[in-house]
Amino acid sequence: MANPTIPFPDDPHLPSTVEEAEAQHEVYAENVQKFLDADGTRGYWRFFLDSYEGGRDWTENYLIQYARENANDYANRKKRAAYYNYCGPIVQTYNEFLFQSDPARSYGGKNAAKVEEWAGDVDGAGRSIGEYLAWAHVYALVYGYVWLGVDAESDTSEDAVLSQADETERGREPYAVLLHPGQATNWLFDTFGKLIFLRIYEGRYEGAEGRCERFLTWTRRQWVRQEVWTKLDTASKADDVVRELITTDAAAHGLGRVPFAVYAGLASAKNPRLGASLIRDIGFQNRQLNQHVSALDEFLHKQCFAQLFLPEGTLPKGDTASLGVNNAVELPADAQHFPAYVAPDTSPAQFLSQQIAWTVSEIYRAARLDNAAGSPTTTAPESGLSKAYDFERANRAFVSMAIRAERMERELVTIYALWRGWEPEEVDYSASYPRSFDVRGLAEQIESILSTQEIEGVPASMIRAALKRVADRMLPGLSPDEREEIVADIDAAENAGQEPGLPRRSDGEESPETETG
Numbered sequence: 304m305a306n307p308t309i310p311f312p313d314d315p316h317l318p319s320t321v322e323e324a325e326a327q328h329e330v331y332a333e334n335v336q337k338f339l340d341a342d343g344t345r346g347y348w349r350f351f352l353d354s355y356e357g358g359r360d361w362t363e364n365y366l367i368q369y370a371r372e373n374a375n376d377y378a379n380r381k382k383r384a385a386y387y388n389y390c391g392p393i394v395q396t397y398n399e400f401l402f403q404s405d406p407a408r409s410y411g412g413k414n415a416a417k418v419e420e421w422a423g424d425v426d427g428a429g430r431s432i433g434e435y436l437a438w439a440h441v442y443a444l445v446y447g448y449v450w451l452g453v454d455a456e457s458d459t460s461e462d463a464v465l466s467q468a469d470e471t472e473r474g475r476e477p478y479a480v481l482l483h484p485g486q487a488t489n490w491l492f493d494t495f496g497k498l499i500f501l502r503i504y505e506g507r508y509e510g511a512e513g514r515c516e517r518f519l520t521w522t523r524r525q526w527v528r529q530e531v532w533t534k535l536d537t538a539s540k541a542d543d544v545v546r547e548l549i550t551t552d553a554a555a556h557g558l559g560r561v562p563f564a565v566y567a568g569l570a571s572a573k574n575p576r577l578g579a580s581l582i583r584d585i586g587f588q589n590r591q592l593n594q595h596v597s598a599l600d601e602f603l604h605k606q607c608f609a610q611l612f613l614p615e616g617t618l619p620k621g622d623t624a625s626l627g628v629n630n631a632v633e634l635p636a637d638a639q640h641f642p643a644y645v646a647p648d649t650s651p652a653q654f655l656s657q658q659i660a661w662t663v664s665e666i667y668r669a670a671r672l673d674n675a676a677g678s679p680t681t682t683a684p685e686s687g688l689s690k691a692y693d694f695e696r697a698n699r700a701f702v703s704m705a706i707r708a709e710r711m712e713r714e715l716v717t718i719y720a721l722w723r724g725w726e727p728e729e730v731d732y733s734a735s736y737p738r739s740f741d742v743r744g745l746a747e748q749i750e751s752i753l754s755t756q757e758i759e760g761v762p763a764s765m766i767r768a769a770l771k772r773v774a775d776r777m778l779p780g781l782s783p784d785e786r787e788e789i790v791a792d793i794d795a796a797e798n799a800g801q802e803p804g805l806p807r808r809s810d811g812e813e814s815p816e817t818e819t820g
Contacts, residue, residue: 310525310555316491316500317520321531321546324502324518328489330574335485348446348485354586355445357388365590366597376601383604384597389589389663390582393670394444397581400740401704402437408712411731414720418732421719425479432479432715436566436708439481443568448578450482450501451711452563453718477722479715482563488518492576498561499523521561528552558721564714567707569700584669592662599655698740705736767793 309317318324327335334347345353345364353361362384368377410419422432430438442449455477482503489502498521505517505528513534520527532547556562567578582589712734720730770793 307553309553314522316522321548324531331488351445354390357386361386389666398441406734406736409733413729427478443566444581446484447580448565448567450487450563451566452480453477454480455722501561501563523560525555562718566711588666595659602652701740709734709736
């Protein structure tokens with residue numbers, strides 16, 4: 304639609320010039336324009352995503368060339384490299400902890416049934432609101448934040464939904480939308496953290512007429528789609544370019560708000576309205592780790608094997624020899640010096656190995672997974688106070704993420720209800736995530752249970768409850784029937800007059816089997 308009527312042309316947050324349309328928020332500019340790869344084309348957000356995904360794309364773009372390393376050696380080193388990915392598993396561990404069980408959801412109000420139906424498929428692709436949020440949370444942890452919202456076909460085609468009234472009349476279901484941070488170029492919050500406007504970059508294309516870049520601006524009253532055209536000035540003899548801003552679509556939506564909200568990964572003091580990436584430090588530590596591994600590989604490739612030195616004149620002049628287990632070299636009978644293998648100094652390799660091990664431990668420490676089951680740093684002895692502090696620190700991080708997840712669910716349902724034209728009292732929705740997360744190491748939990756059994760007067764019910772929690776953590780993929788069977792076995796121990804836990808041998812040690820006479 305060419306030159307459509309803009310419902311609210313006096314909107315101060317609607318671009319009226321090319322410069323205003325292309326203006327970038329400082330956070331966007333900082334994360335897109337600081338280039339980190341060898342070619343100088345990838346910013347922070349791309350680096351974080353590549354570090355999470357891994358693969359050959361990472362090794363091709365982020366291994367650093369050493370001083371005095373020629374281009375051929377650098378290219379060969381990149382070909383041999385494998386990416387050791389710690390960013391991906393750490394992000395997945397956090398995400399799985401937060402969403403390991405569904406929160407308690409409550410549907411109330413006049414339209415409770417319709418909200419519950421929509422919550423079972425929020426994106427039109429079959430994902431429930433819990434599945435959708437878990438999927439989006441991965442990107443929030445990687446980037447620091449994403450934009451989540453609910454849309455209803457923002458275009459002016461004949462069958463499109465333009466506003467709240469159109470959606471209600473045609474009975475079409477709004478759908479959840481995720482925007483990566485690189486897709487939203489500019490925005491503004493009010494004092495209470497609500498969006499005043501959000502500008503989305505929709506892509507570019509080039510044709511015979513020139514280059515076109517598309518932007519979609521959402522304000523509290525309307526949405527407007529515009530194009531920035533860059534063309535050659537045919538009237539100029541100096542090949543000057545003409546830049547023009549054209550409005551192609553626009554409509555009032557009637558929601559009274561921008562239908563998007565920020566979903567943060569971690570809380571950020573620098574950008575409190577947005578968020579911080581979980582791998583903002585870990586990504587660079589992971590890069591350092593892979594640089595060390597690549598250096599060790601280079602040492603093994605070029606220097607680690609012993610070299611055979613032969614006395615001068617052993618071989619005919621100009622000849623070379625390839626020696627192996629089935630070869631022999633004939634020496635003069637009066638030879639004064641015999642062949643010898645000379646091994647290179649291995650201390651550089653030992654130093655690199657120490658650096659690799661130290662970097663891995665630092666990655667786990669930065670991720671607050673020092674005491675997680677399977678962490679290579681769990682072997683170091685720690686005081687009870689230190690363990691308690693680590694537990695509380697990690698638990699607070701998960702509780703904060705749980706609170707943000709609850710708020711995001713409510714935001715999505717609220718925006719959905721606005722698109723449907725419902726009054727606030729017609730929807731009463733809430734989601735309650737846990738307020739405590741068991742982030743201790745599994746081995747520590749088992750040790751705690753065994754120690755508790757030694758204490759006189761500890762109720763058997765307390766030990767049974769602890770055993771059930773360990774079973775849930777050891778076997779998270781249990782079906783409901785399998786878990787019920789295990790719980791029944793634990794409960795049956797008390798009913799049979801046995802102490803819950805492992806039976807004991809006569810020497811007091813735990814035994815996997817009960818001795819019978």
